[in-house]
Amino acid sequence: MPFFFExxxxxxxxxxxxxxxxxxxRRDIIRQTNMASxxxxxxxxxxxDFLTLLYFxxxxxxxxxxxxxxxxxxxxLSNGHVSPLFYSILSRAAYFPVSELATFRKLNSRLQGxxxxxxxxxxxxxxxxxxxxxxxxxxxxxxxxxxxxxxxTVYVLSGDGELQEGQIWEAAMFAAxxxxxxxVLTVDWNGQxxxxxxDEVISLGDLNGKWTSFGWEVLEMDGHDFNDMxxxxxxxxxxxxxxxxxxxxxxxxxxxxxxxxxxxxxWHGKAPNAEQTEIALSQLEETLxxx
Amino acid sequence: MLxxxxxxxxxxxxxxxxxxxxxxxxxxxxxxxxxxxxxxxLKINKFIEENPDRFFQVGVAEANMMGIAAGLAxxxxxxxTSTFANFSTGRVYDQIRQSIAYSHKNVKIxxxxxxxxxxxxxxxxxxxEDIGLMKMLPxxxxxNPADFNQTKAATKAIADYYGPVYLRFGRPGWPVFxxxxxxxxxxxxxxxxxxxxxxxxxxxxxxxxxxxxxxxxAEGISVELINIHTIKPLDNEAILKSVRKTGKCVVAEEHQRxxxxxxxxxxxxxxxxxxxxxxxxxxxxxxxxxxxxxxLEKYGLSINDIIKNCKSLLG
Numbered sequence: 001m002p003f004f005f006e007x008x009x010x011x012x013x014x015x016x017x018x019x020x021x022x023x024x025x026r027r028d029i030i031r032q033t034n035m036a037s038x039x040x041x042x043x044x045x046x047x048x049d050f051l052t053l054l055y056f057x058x059x060x061x062x063x064x065x066x067x068x069x070x071x072x073x074x075x076x077l078s079n080g081h082v083s084p085l086f087y088s089i090l091s092r093a094a095y096f097p098v099s100e101l102a103t104f105r106k107l108n109s110r111l112q113g114x115x116x117x118x119x120x121x122x123x124x125x126x127x128x129x130x131x132x133x134x135x136x137x138x139x140x141x142x143x144x145x146x147x148x149x150x151x152x153t154v155y156v157l158s159g160d161g162e163l164q165e166g167q168i169w170e171a172a173m174f175a176a177x178x179x180x181x182x183x184v185l186t187v188d189w190n191g192q193x194x195x196x197x198x199d200e201v202i203s204l205g206d207l208n209g210k211w212t213s214f215g216w217e218v219l220e221m222d223g224h225d226f227n228d229m230x231x232x233x234x235x236x237x238x239x240x241x242x243x244x245x246x247x248x249x250x251x252x253x254x255x256x257x258x259x260x261x262x263x264x265x266x267w268h269g270k271a272p273n274a275e276q277t278e279i280a281l282s283q284l285e286e287t288l289x290x291x
Numbered sequence: 292m293l294x295x296x297x298x299x300x301x302x303x304x305x306x307x308x309x310x311x312x313x314x315x316x317x318x319x320x321x322x323x324x325x326x327x328x329x330x331x332x333l334k335i336n337k338f339i340e341e342n343p344d345r346f347f348q349v350g351v352a353e354a355n356m357m358g359i360a361a362g363l364a365x366x367x368x369x370x371x372t373s374t375f376a377n378f379s380t381g382r383v384y385d386q387i388r389q390s391i392a393y394s395h396k397n398v399k400i401x402x403x404x405x406x407x408x409x410x411x412x413x414x415x416x417x418x419x420e421d422i423g424l425m426k427m428l429p430x431x432x433x434x435n436p437a438d439f440n441q442t443k444a445a446t447k448a449i450a451d452y453y454g455p456v457y458l459r460f461g462r463p464g465w466p467v468f469x470x471x472x473x474x475x476x477x478x479x480x481x482x483x484x485x486x487x488x489x490x491x492x493x494x495x496x497x498x499x500x501x502x503x504x505x506x507x508x509a510e511g512i513s514v515e516l517i518n519i520h521t522i523k524p525l526d527n528e529a530i531l532k533s534v535r536k537t538g539k540c541v542v543a544e545e546h547q548r549x550x551x552x553x554x555x556x557x558x559x560x561x562x563x564x565x566x567x568x569x570x571x572x573x574x575x576x577x578x579x580x581x582x583x584x585x586x587l588e589k590y591g592l593s594i595n596d597i598i599k600n601c602k603s604l605l606g
Contacts, residue, residue: 068367076362117394125365126394133390136355140362140370143347147323147368167386170352174359178347 015226020287021092022052026257027290028088028101030280033271036105039113042267043159044085046190046252050223051085054155055093058233063094065122073152074141076126078134079159079188080114081269087111090123091291098291132165134158135185139175142183153240154183161193164202169214175245176215183245184236185216188223190254192265211247223252258283293483293508293516296501298466304495305403305460307442309334312371315450316342322450323363323370327353332462333373333403353378354386357398361390364397369450372398376405376459377418380425391455392428399449400425404462405435406545407573407590408495408583417578423550425457426523432456432476433523435544435552437497439467441520444474452476459494461545463583466498469518477521479529483508485515488601489533489540493519493552496543496571496592503597512605522552527559534566539604541569543597545587548572569600 025048033039055061059073066072077086084104091098096110103109110121114129126137138156145152162168175183187207195201204210211218217239221232229250236246254268255261258280261272272280315322316338324338324346339346349356353374360370372379379402380387391398402421409417426433432454436442442460449456469480482497483504492500497518504514515533519526534540540560542553553570560566573590587593 067365069365070367126361126396127389130385130389132354133358133361133386136358136386137362137365137390139355140359140364141366142362143359144363144366144368147344148366167352167354167358170350170355171358174349174352174355177350 018052018056018226020285021056022048023285024288025052025085025088025092027281027284027286029084030258030272030277030284031290032084032087032101032104034274034277035102037271038105039084039271040081040269041084041272042192042254042261042265043079043188043190044082045256045258045261046223046254047082047157047188048085048257049226050186050229050250051089051157053226053229053233055089057230059155060152063122065095067125069125069141070148071150071152074125074154076134076138076141076154076156077115077128078156079131079162080128083111083113083115086115092288095123096121101291131159131162132167135168135171138183138185139171139180142180145182152182153237155186156183157186157188159193160187160189160191160198160204161201163187163204163207172211172214172216179243180245181241181243184240184248185245186248186250188252189249190252192254192268194265194268196265207249215244217244217246218249219246220249220251223250224256293501293505296468296482298468300467301464302439302467303462303464304436304439304442305332305334305462307436307439308401308403308446308458308460309337311443311446312338313341315447316345319369319450321367321369323347323368325349325356325360325370325372327351327356327374327378329374332375333401335373353383357383357386358390360398361394361396370398371401373401373403375416376402376421377416380421380457381418384424388428392431395430396455397453399456399458401446401458403460405459406461406495407578407586407592408461408463408545410463410583410586411580413580414577419545419547419573419578420550421459422522422544422546422552426550426555430455431523432521433459434476434521435459435494436520437494437518438465438469440471441469441474444472445520448474448476461495465495468498468501477524477526479526480518480520481529482516482518483514485513486537487513488604489515489517489530489537490543490597490601491517491519491530491540491552491556492543493522495545499587499592499594500543500597502594503601506594506598507601512601514601519552522555525555525559530556530559531563534560534564539567541571541597541600541604543571543592545592546572548574567604569604571597571600
């Protein structure tokens with residue numbers, strides 16, 4: 001295990017340290033998308049704090065990577081377009097060398113535009129990108145854990161625009177009916193999608209009420225407040241094994257951490273140019289060393 | 292050899308699937324069954340009764356079923372999804388493509404009521420495009436067994452194979468004429484050696500091809516009859532060897548001509564041994580309500596159609 005990961009895990013309770021990791025992760029996101037001249041920085045930046053917390057404090061997981069995730073907590077990324085975030089987190093958590101981030105979206109890379117298992121990238125268990133599928137896959141893994149009497153938890157992240165996919169609600173019904181209560185879905189609730197604000201594209205309405213009426217435990221949290229997220233994820237865990245799946249509606253700002261990207265859908269799927277990259281990086285401290 | 296293929300009873304291929312699932316439930320603790328509100332039609336009641344913990348009723352939500360299957364496979368289980376062929380393929384193509392095929396998950400997509408022989412429910416349910424859809428997916432194995440025994444054997448064989456599989460079978464009672472026993476994925480079965488013409492058939496059409504071959508043999512035509520139960524990977528060698536001998540080939544299938552087994556064989560022959568061919572398949576049209584035999588007759592898939600197509604090549 002690389003030195004930096006050990007040093008991180010030794011002090012991982014420290015919120016300041018989580019913030020330092022998240023800052024580096026955001027730098028990785030900006031640099032990957034800039035170098036690839038493509039990719040999705042907005043949602044990636046918005047979920048950076050959450051995924052940092054999940055991989056560096058909450059989950060009991062093994063970077064040696066076993067596909068079946070037996071006896072470990074497991075995470076599925078349903079909104080696969082935030083791949084630069086996922087890759088940064090996985091590499092910083094020692095699933096694969098950080099230097100490999102330089103291959104993002106390039107020919108012959110394991111770091112495909114959207115995450116895939118096809119090239120054997122450690123940490124990825126299913127392809128995602130075509131939206132709405134990850135929750136179903138996570139349910140399948142959660143059922144496996146129940147069948148195997150494996151007590152660990154399955155986490156899945158979905159976008160909010162993604163909730164417009166019908167499969168999400170098929171999965172929501174199934175998980176409640178079959179009491180899939182070792183499952184925590186987090187919705188990146190930034191209110192934005194490619195064509196604009198959710199409320200202008202297709203309104204999601206009362207999300208809390210929707211998930212509650214589908215039979216889920218629903219929690220809300222601020223996706224940029226580590227104290228709130230730690231408390232909410234602990235509450236989510238305490239609500240597991242009670243017959244209901246858990247949904248966390250996570251308020252985030254798309255583009256969080258880079259002032260000119262924050263709170264707008266314009267950076268959903270657009271890469272920063274050289275000048276924009278320089279400005280963005282000046283706002284994000286290099287804490288763990290750029291790749 | 293043709294005289295070895297006779298039948299005393301008719302049984303549905305879907306019953307072969309159900310019988311195999313019962314055995315798999317007893318033999319393989321990793322096998323999981325999922326169904327989208329069609330348990331009775333898929334004949335898996337016994338599996339469910341004996342293994343209630345290893346069955347998941349998904350309701351009328353096939354997309355979710357495919358995703359859950361991908362997740363179960365990721366965890367090391369061997370999920371068998373079961374619903375009608377229409378809802379197993381076209382309806383959930385993107386879920387299969389991304390979560391199962393591209394992700395190379397060990398999911399068995401088991402599909403009943405394929406083709407015209409579904410009968411009275413009509414064209415909404417009579418999918419004739421499923422083989423094409425599924426064979427185009429990289430890494431997907433596509434199997435279309437001919438009768439109860441072969442479907443049963445195929446169902447058991449795919450549990451021992453690692454990777455995504457599409458298993459296609461049907462609704463009606465159909466002659467049981469194949470011997471019980473082993474099933475080798477991707478290995479053609481030589482039903483009758485002959486020298487005048489190669490006749491290839493898959494699924495329900497194999498029985499019609501047996502009847503057609505018997506009739507032609509009685510007229511002195513030497514028919515080489517091949518059972519292609521695995522459409523992908525195709526047994527290229529068996530087909531090429533036969534057509535190199537006979538010089539002509541007729542393919543019979545309960546599917547659209549576009550995208551079917553015939554097209555796969557045409558591609559193979561075009562590349563390696565260009566030869567005259569005829570296609571006994573549905574010609575770019577939808578089906579309709581009716582009895583299975585009436586429908587096969589109307590859409591050009593009768594025993595007579597096979598004979599006519601063979602004779603048109605023999606001149």
